[in-house]
Amino acid sequence: MAKNRFLSREKPLISAVSLFVITTVFYFFGASLRVVEALSLFWPLNAVLAAVFIRYPFLNNPFYYALCYAAMIIYDGVTTSWGTASLLINFSNMVFIITVAVLVQREKRRATTTSPLPVHALSLFNYCIFAAALCALFGAVGSMPVDRHAFYPLFADWFSEQFSTGVLILPCLLSMARPQWPNLRMENLYPLLGVIVCMLASVGIGGAGSLAFPLPALIWCATRYPLPFVCLITLITGMTEIVLVANSIIEIHMTSPLYVNQMFSARLGIATIALCPLMVSVSVETINALVRKASRRADYDYLTQVLSRSGIYEKLRNESDCMAPSNRQLAVMLLDIDHFKNINDTWGHDCGDKILAEFAAVVNKVVGDKGWFARMGGEEFAIVCPAMSNAEAIVLGHQVRERVEHHQFAWKNHTHHITVSLGLSWTACAAASLETCFNAQMTEADRYLYQAKQHGRNQLCAQNVPVMSRAAS
Numbered sequence: 378m379a380k381n382r383f384l385s386r387e388k389p390l391i392s393a394v395s396l397f398v399i400t401t402v403f404y405f406f407g408a409s410l411r412v413v414e415a416l417s418l419f420w421p422l423n424a425v426l427a428a429v430f431i432r433y434p435f436l437n438n439p440f441y442y443a444l445c446y447a448a449m450i451i452y453d454g455v456t457t458s459w460g461t462a463s464l465l466i467n468f469s470n471m472v473f474i475i476t477v478a479v480l481v482q483r484e485k486r487r488a489t490t491t492s493p494l495p496v497h498a499l500s501l502f503n504y505c506i507f508a509a510a511l512c513a514l515f516g517a518v519g520s521m522p523v524d525r526h527a528f529y530p531l532f533a534d535w536f537s538e539q540f541s542t543g544v545l546i547l548p549c550l551l552s553m554a555r556p557q558w559p560n561l562r563m564e565n566l567y568p569l570l571g572v573i574v575c576m577l578a579s580v581g582i583g584g585a586g587s588l589a590f591p592l593p594a595l596i597w598c599a600t601r602y603p604l605p606f607v608c609l610i611t612l613i614t615g616m617t618e619i620v621l622v623a624n625s626i627i628e629i630h631m632t633s634p635l636y637v638n639q640m641f642s643a644r645l646g647i648a649t650i651a652l653c654p655l656m657v658s659v660s661v662e663t664i665n666a667l668v669r670k671a672s673r674r675a676d677y678d679y680l681t682q683v684l685s686r687s688g689i690y691e692k693l694r695n696e697s698d699c700m701a702p703s704n705r706q707l708a709v710m711l712l713d714i715d716h717f718k719n720i721n722d723t724w725g726h727d728c729g730d731k732i733l734a735e736f737a738a739v740v741n742k743v744v745g746d747k748g749w750f751a752r753m754g755g756e757e758f759a760i761v762c763p764a765m766s767n768a769e770a771i772v773l774g775h776q777v778r779e780r781v782e783h784h785q786f787a788w789k790n791h792t793h794h795i796t797v798s799l800g801l802s803w804t805a806c807a808a809a810s811l812e813t814c815f816n817a818q819m820t821e822a823d824r825y826l827y828q829a830k831q832h833g834r835n836q837l838c839a840q841n842v843p844v845m846s847r848a849a850s
Contacts, residue, residue, distance in 0.1 A: 401448050419538070430478035576591055595610065595614065607655070675687050682734070689815070705764075707815060713830070715795065740777055760773070774801050800824065800826025801837060803840075
């Protein structure tokens, strides 16, 4: 996680002030939405603070918890006449914050796999249920002196509000990273436009079922946009639906005014619906990460970290699709480390592996962006250069040979010098794909490599290049 100038272990005073300000600002926001009796329609503070404590584990100590609690008490003391009831009401807020933070931190410590979210989405859903129930228990008892409702309606209101805000806000804040906005081409805006159209349909049609109208569009967003953006869209959609239902703009009960039990049902429904696009988005992100990981394992050699044989074919396939046939020319060099078996037999395979990896790094640096370097198997490697002339390929081959010859390979206080033999094949590929050319050139390059070994090794052999020529062009 990137370093934060306002929340830092090294600056406790600045962290304390920042946490106090965050608490006060979001308390003010929630208090301004107290439109249902004395309770807030939408209370983001608890979920926001829980996310802060999760993302910055060093804040999880009694001092910072007490600081947040004090900020809540001070705000209520200035703006309300609740008196001692404020102590229990705000204690309930801290119960939600601490419970979620502790449970998520506990799961993060036990996690054995990486995930786009710091915690499994279903676990977060369950943690919000548990924390919301505890919060509602204390909150309902504390609210009774300042609200005319009985315990059970108050419990339902507290629970549904805390649960819905937790499910909507926490994924958004926990997945937040650098901005990952989608490409704003028209076809990429269709899922977002679908959410807007579905929201308008909810207002126009009404009824309890209208709350689910945005769900297909949200799932569409989950398959097209990055996870943080999906969480943000879901948060905005859920907040909007809650406000629209509370103000009877979306009529979920057509014959009677909005009662607390209906608000309870609406909040739970919206929170449950919000889980669906979150699960889809996390699944898509996880699958994409696994595909990238599997692709890298297939396309790159584990030991040397250069391309594998399959990786070369993938590069050739992609290059062939975007290169004009008239520009297709291909230089292929096969490289074989001279007398490598002696190194393994004398110094062991650990030494051999170390030299292979270092050899690959040396050659890969010489090749650079002129082409691709791959391990074909054992101590045999290949350099493949599309759009390179025969003369340029010969120069590159001599540069590689000389660089390897003069490099010192260290192993356990011993210095090793190795040499490499190269066979080069070059052709124009106007009438064929690069893959087809590569297959034919591999045979020819192998023949030239054999000639280089037969005539003394540590040299490049190719058509029109004299055997035993070791001088760089």
